[in-house]
Amino acid sequence: MLMCRDLAEIASDYIDGELSGRQNLSVKMHLMMCKDCRTFIGNLRASTELLQAHSAGHPDEELLRRIDERVSEALKTRRPRDKDDE
Amino acid sequence: MDTAVHPDIEGSLIEALKQGDSTAYKQAVRDYSPGMLAVARFYLDHSSAEEIVQDCWVTVIDAIHKFEGRSGLKTWLHRIVANRCKNKLRSSKREVATDFSEGLEPELAERFNATGRWEVPPKLQFHESADSLMENGALSDCLDKHLSALPETQRSALMLYEAHQHKSEDVCNILDVSASNLRVLLHRARQKIFLMVETFQETGEC
Numbered sequence: 001m002l003m004c005r006d007l008a009e010i011a012s013d014y015i016d017g018e019l020s021g022r023q024n025l026s027v028k029m030h031l032m033m034c035k036d037c038r039t040f041i042g043n044l045r046a047s048t049e050l051l052q053a054h055s056a057g058h059p060d061e062e063l064l065r066r067i068d069e070r071v072s073e074a075l076k077t078r079r080p081r082d083k084d085d086e
Numbered sequence: 087m088d089t090a091v092h093p094d095i096e097g098s099l100i101e102a103l104k105q106g107d108s109t110a111y112k113q114a115v116r117d118y119s120p121g122m123l124a125v126a127r128f129y130l131d132h133s134s135a136e137e138i139v140q141d142c143w144v145t146v147i148d149a150i151h152k153f154e155g156r157s158g159l160k161t162w163l164h165r166i167v168a169n170r171c172k173n174k175l176r177s178s179k180r181e182v183a184t185d186f187s188e189g190l191e192p193e194l195a196e197r198f199n200a201t202g203r204w205e206v207p208p209k210l211q212f213h214e215s216a217d218s219l220m221e222n223g224a225l226s227d228c229l230d231k232h233l234s235a236l237p238e239t240q241r242s243a244l245m246l247y248e249a250h251q252h253k254s255e256d257v258c259n260i261l262d263v264s265a266s267n268l269r270v271l272l273h274r275a276r277q278k279i280f281l282m283v284e285t286f287q288e289t290g291e292c
């Protein structure tokens with residue numbers, strides 16, 4: 001029988017749906033009977049979802065402007081050579 | 087993939103980039119730089135990461151002709167960034183040893199008794215939404231601190247997969263790890279983040 005500790009070891013694969021059908025079923029059965037593991041899986045999920053919210057930061061306009069500048073400079077120097085190639 | 091650009095739109099963008107269309111580059115810089123910067127940040131400090139992203143765009147101008155579209159544009163760009171960062175690390179620092187061992191974090195393993203049941207079960211349900219939790223600046227700082235303490239490949243795997251919603255095969259591709267090693271990296275990184283968030287929720291401290 002699947003114990004709480006075994007479940008913790010495959011919890012990450014369970015969350016991602018990477019378990020085999022039989023393993024997946026035994027996790028589901030365990031979760032039906034075990035409140036602690038339900039909390040654990042819920043929290044593991046929630047803590048990884050945090051990362052999505054956390055990384056939603058954007059680079060500032062200043063960086064984008066600097067990239068635009070370098071790109072347009074680079075395009076200028078490359079364009080004539082490309083034309084010669086064609 | 088909800089974050090992916092529609093294939094037709096991406097196709098015409100790539101065509102325009104190949105033509106050297108400056109408007110297309112402006113658009114692409116806006117669309118793709120946030121993700122590229124995030125990838126670079128897994129490896130490098132903020133200013134080095136910005137530097138790398140700028141350099142990569144110049145590389146893209148020369149390399150886009152070779153882009154065959156087997157992977158999506160985003161994956162291709164992220165791979166360029168990751169490779170450059172790895173080269174930079176290699177030239178400046180020690181090679182980071184990667185731990186692919188399975189099993190539980192010691193701190194978590196201690197919480198089960200000899201029969202494999204919870205001895206110290208998770209107490210609180212993390213019930214607040216991720217967005218409202220992130221409004222908590224202290225938690226956000228704590229997450230930053232713990233993310234930067236993760237081994238490089240664990241952090242990269244977690245962020246590419248979780249935060250940037252790359253498919254498993256793309257993450258394997260970008261990081262150059264096997265599918266089973268990716269599973270282990272995610273498994274270990276998630277346990278650490280779980281333990282960190284739990285401590286933070288219980289004590290309010292990082």
Ligand SMILES: [Zn+2]
Nearest residue numbers: 003004034037
């Ligand atoms: Zn259990």
